[in-house]
Amino acid sequence: MSAESVLREPLITGNKTLHDVTEDIVSRVEQKPTPLWMLAMAVSLSLLAVGFYAVYLLLWNGIGEWGLNKTVGWAWDITNFVWWVGIGHAGTLISAILLLFRQRWRMGINRAAEAMTIFAVICAAIFPILHTGRPWLAMYWMFPLPNTFGSLWVNFSSPLLWDVFAISTYFSVSLVFWYIGLIPDFATIRDRAKNKISKAIYGALSFGWVGGARTWSHYETVALILAGLATPLVLSVHTIVSFDFATSVIPGWHTTIFPPYFVSGAIFSGFAMVLTLLLVVRKVYKLEDYITIGHIELMNIVIIITGSIVGVAYITEFFIAWYSGVEAEQYAFMNRAMGPYWWAYASMMTCNVIAPQLFWFKKLRTNLAATFVISIIVNIGMWFERFVIIVTSIHRDFLPSSWAMFYPTKVDVGVYVFTFGFFFTAFFLFAKFFPVINIAEVKSILKNTGDKK
């Protein structure tokens, strides 16, 4: 009997030399903005402008601009918040957890995924901040700042406050992690820069990096420890977000399965968003040698796994509702699937549980068009998941006379559009002025995993 070791597929194709890597990534930063980029910016800026009008109406007139009522006191705002936070999980997951597991394929995609994470978390934070009604006073409600009422402190027993700490820590640590990774690449851009202004800007951004062995040694330790810190952090964030619901006593929310279910849902939607964006970046910037079909297939496998975990969670919830014998719990779940919001439930099931199962076929998970379409379907499904959990659990509460439906207003839609405008504006700026692939990391694996002989 003999076993033959199969050589791993190269992670970087196209016979690249170190200089080619620099050239391929940095020339995108150096070239003049293309008409396509201008068009994309124009579209996202107009979304931002339209959305800004909705934000203005909301701040001027108050939260009454949203379609909330006495029964449904939380709807699109928190749905969008959880959706964006979930999307914001992929970047740090890719760069931290995959770094600890020594998964080298992360290196082609981590930079863009981390950037996406940071922008998505900002979009998420917009919703609770706007929901405070008077964001300029919100500092006192969110952070333990001394005040003239005693001081009357914030309530540390509240999951909403845990959220403040979790999201702000997650955002700032992810930002630092991302920036640390960018420093050597900014130095590469600085040393190639032709004109004074960009030399000065990238010089300042690079913090005077020169790449000495002593600095690299500290740098690698910092990256490893940050990954070690970010790994429990990324898992804690969506756990704490799920506590917003799980620690309440509302049937449909009061569920111990929520933390792992939310975390896998977050990874699911995060990877889907990474795929949506990267497939476009890869095509426009011709990065096929760095983001290979192999990368896309691996990400699709993560999508099948997390999508299936989410599917199991949906079914488990139903089983436990039946098995618990609690009538209110059973009603909440029957109402979810067969009540007036059955269509939301059906969309969620189709998009999240059925659609990703198509990736069991190798032909589909290595097909770019299929991946692109399914990644968008997954994100739609994950939005519906949050809507289903939030709205269907509260729209028929304990008192049948106050049962109600939720109808979004134009401002509800507008604020959501605002976050899309922000997200894409930020992402396009990133894609133009920052290196979209981690140049130094890719160079470090080029010799062992490139296909150059």
Add this chain to the structure above:
Amino acid sequence: MSNGINYVLGVYEDEDVLVKAVQKVREGGVKIEEVYSPFPVHGIDDVLGYKRSWLAIAAFMFGLCGTSLALVMQIGMMGADWPMIIGGKDYVPFPAFIPVTFEMTVLLAAFGMVGTFFVVTNLKPWGRPKIFDIRITDDKHVMAIDLDANDKSEADIKQLVQASGASEVNNKTFV
């Protein structure tokens, strides 16, 4: 020879050649000031004789500060400064303090460590880097040898560097 600090630079193309070259040059009795690379090279700190980075300890210490700060803040505010019964729980409901304590630990550990990293490696936005060769951030590894720190003659050092597998041997002077 001009005034200022004079360096001999060995330029290398390949990281494996570089690691062996560092060994050879050091065995030849030449002090290397620093080796510059476009990416982290495995094993280079061992052959250069550098100790393992101690930043992990700094991170741990900052983390401990975060844990204690979070606990003192929460117990002090909720238990001592303005005690209130919320949801029928104790004044100091310890399990409820775990999430914020965890987040503060991570926050301080991360920021403290990164801050320390910038200080010890002297990285700052207004920093004026000593750039030996602009190709370092592209595709070349450069070994910098300070002539004043070595007893050997310039010609001997250059010969040793050349023999170690350098693709170019250059001079560089910083005034």
